[in-house]
Amino acid sequence: MAPKIAIVGAGTAGISCARTLLKHGFDVTIFEARDRIGGRIHESNLFGKPVDLGPNWMHGDTLQNSALAYFKDASVALHDTGSSGTIFAPNGTQYPAEKVDYIEEFMWEYVEEAIEYSKTHSATIDPDLSLYDYVAKVTLDRYPDNPEIREQILMATMIFGFYIGEEVKKQSLKFAFLEEPSPGENLFVASGFTSIIQNMAKDVLDKVDLRLNTAVVGVTTSDSGVIVALTTNQTVAFDAVVVAAPLGVLKKRAITFKPELPPRLLSAVDSLGYGRLEKVYIRFPRQFWNMDYFEFFAPEYASASNPAKWPMSAVSLSHLPEPYNQPVLLWYLYGDMSQKVINMQSDREKIEFFEPYFSRIPSYEPSRDEPEAIVCTSWSKDPCAGYGSYSCYTVGLKEGDVDIEELRQGLPERRLWFAGEHCSDVLQLATVGGAYGSGTHAAKLVIEQFSCKN
Known part of the structure; x- marks a missing residue:
C-alpha cells in the first residue's frame, strides 16, 4: 500500500511537494485553509x-x-x-537625470558590497549591526567632506526596504548574504502569477485529495504514524506530514505540535524574520x-x-x-x-x-x-498568511543560515518536514522559485525516508 502523506498548505511549496510525491507513487492529501490554492499567489x-x-x-x-x-x-x-525612472528629492523637486543615474548606481554598489562583506565576514559581524549601518560607515569613510553625497546614498539605500519587506535599518548585516539575489534578470510577470500556479497544479489536483476550507490546527507524531487535527474537530491518520504553511503561521503557533518541536527548531522559527x-x-x-x-x-x-x-x-x-x-x-x-x-x-x-x-x-x-x-x-x-509576507533577516539574528538549514532538514525521526520560501536554498529565499524548490526538497526527503524503510 502506498504511504499516505499529508501536506499542509496548497501554495507553491505544497503543490511542488505533491507533484514530486505523486511521481513516486505516494498517496497525497493536501489541507488548505483557504477556499482556493495558491497561498499568496492571488x-x-x-x-x-x-x-x-x-x-x-x-x-x-x-x-x-x-x-x-x-x-x-x-x-x-x-x-x-x-531603467526609465526618476527620483524626487526631499523637497519634492526632481533630481536631474544624470544625478538619478549616479545615485542609483552608488546605491546598488553599496548594497552589493554589504552583501559581499556579509558573505566573507559573517562569523565576526556583530548581530546588532544593520546593512544601513555598514553603508553609513563606508560612505563616511570615503566621503568625509561631502555630506550631500552621503545623504543621497543613504536615502537611496532606504529604498532597499521595498526589496526585503522591512526597513533597511532592521536588515541584518551579519546575514545580508541571505538576501543575495538569484543570478540573471529580474523580470515583472506581466501576465500575472495565476496561470503559473495553475500550470504547477495541472496533473496534481485531480490526483490528490484536496481539502479546501480545512485548516490544520495540530500535528501529533508517534512511532505508529502521524495524526493531523483539523478545525472541524476531525483527526486523520497519515504516515508522514509536510508542513508547507507560511513562516508566520509557525511563528504564531497556529499549529500545535505534539510532542512539542525541539528547542533548536523552535528557535529557528522564532529567530527568522517575517x-x-x-x-x-x-x-x-x-x-x-x-x-x-x-x-x-x-x-x-x-x-x-x-x-x-x-x-x-x-x-x-x-x-x-x-x-x-x-x-x-x-x-x-x-x-x-x-x-x-x-x-x-x-x-x-x-x-x-x-x-x-x-x-x-x-x-x-x-x-x-x-x-x-x-x-x-x-x-x-x-x-x-501568518499575518505578514515574505521571510527576512533582521538585526539580532545570530544563526540565520543554521536556522534555515534546521527547517530544511525537518524531523525525519518523527516523519515531519517543512517547506516554503523561508526554508529554500540561499539564492532563492523569499521567492516563488524558492518556495517551489523547497517543496521538491521536502518531497525528496520523504521519498528517501520511505525508501530506507523498504
Missing part, C-alpha cells in the same frame, strides 16, 4: 484587468530558479521594467506619466501623513505589453508604513496618503487625473 479584478496581490517578479532566469520552466511557459508574459510587505495599486483615468518607475526620498512635503519621512516607490503598469498594460501605478510598502496604510478606514483616505507623491509626477492634472480606484493588499491581517 489576484484582484477590480480594475477590469487582473493585478497580482502577491508576488510580481521572476527572480533570476538561470537554473538557480527552481520554477524557471513555469516562468518560461508560453502562457507567461515577462517584462523588463526598464516581513510586512504590502502592495497598493492606484488606477487613473489616463496615463499621464512617461517613465517606468518613481522614487521619493525622505519626503518633507507630507509631514501630516508621513512624519517619519518614509521613502515611497511606484512602478508603472502602463508600460506592460498588451493586453496587460493599464494606467495604474503600483506602490510597494513595508514595515510600519504598510501597517499605517492597511489600517486606514477608507479608500479615500488611502488615496489621500499617496496624493503628495503622484501629484508631483510631471503632467499630472488634478481635474483630469483623479484616481478611479485603489486595490490594497492586507497580508498583515491575514491569519492564513
Whole structure:
C-alpha cells in the first residue's frame, strides 16, 4: 500500500511537494485553509484587468530558479521594467537625470558590497549591526567632506526596504548574504502569477485529495504514524506530514505540535524574520506619466501623513505589453508604513496618503487625473498568511543560515518536514522559485525516508 502523506498548505511549496510525491507513487492529501490554492499567489479584478496581490517578479532566469520552466511557459508574459525612472528629492523637486543615474548606481554598489562583506565576514559581524549601518560607515569613510553625497546614498539605500519587506535599518548585516539575489534578470510577470500556479497544479489536483476550507490546527507524531487535527474537530491518520504553511503561521503557533518541536527548531522559527510587505495599486483615468518607475526620498512635503519621512516607490503598469498594460501605478510598502496604510478606514483616505507623491509626477492634472480606484493588499491581517509576507533577516539574528538549514532538514525521526520560501536554498529565499524548490526538497526527503524503510 502506498504511504499516505499529508501536506499542509496548497501554495507553491505544497503543490511542488505533491507533484514530486505523486511521481513516486505516494498517496497525497493536501489541507488548505483557504477556499482556493495558491497561498499568496492571488489576484484582484477590480480594475477590469487582473493585478497580482502577491508576488510580481521572476527572480533570476538561470537554473538557480527552481520554477524557471513555469516562468518560461508560453502562457507567461515577462517584462523588463526598464531603467526609465526618476527620483524626487526631499523637497519634492526632481533630481536631474544624470544625478538619478549616479545615485542609483552608488546605491546598488553599496548594497552589493554589504552583501559581499556579509558573505566573507559573517562569523565576526556583530548581530546588532544593520546593512544601513555598514553603508553609513563606508560612505563616511570615503566621503568625509561631502555630506550631500552621503545623504543621497543613504536615502537611496532606504529604498532597499521595498526589496526585503522591512526597513533597511532592521536588515541584518551579519546575514545580508541571505538576501543575495538569484543570478540573471529580474523580470515583472506581466501576465500575472495565476496561470503559473495553475500550470504547477495541472496533473496534481485531480490526483490528490484536496481539502479546501480545512485548516490544520495540530500535528501529533508517534512511532505508529502521524495524526493531523483539523478545525472541524476531525483527526486523520497519515504516515508522514509536510508542513508547507507560511513562516508566520509557525511563528504564531497556529499549529500545535505534539510532542512539542525541539528547542533548536523552535528557535529557528522564532529567530527568522517575517516581513510586512504590502502592495497598493492606484488606477487613473489616463496615463499621464512617461517613465517606468518613481522614487521619493525622505519626503518633507507630507509631514501630516508621513512624519517619519518614509521613502515611497511606484512602478508603472502602463508600460506592460498588451493586453496587460493599464494606467495604474503600483506602490510597494513595508514595515510600519504598510501597517499605517492597511489600517486606514477608507479608500479615500488611502488615496489621500499617496496624493503628495503622484501629484508631483510631471503632467499630472488634478481635474483630469483623479484616481478611479485603489486595490490594497492586507497580508498583515491575514491569519492564513501568518499575518505578514515574505521571510527576512533582521538585526539580532545570530544563526540565520543554521536556522534555515534546521527547517530544511525537518524531523525525519518523527516523519515531519517543512517547506516554503523561508526554508529554500540561499539564492532563492523569499521567492516563488524558492518556495517551489523547497517543496521538491521536502518531497525528496520523504521519498528517501520511505525508501530506507523498504
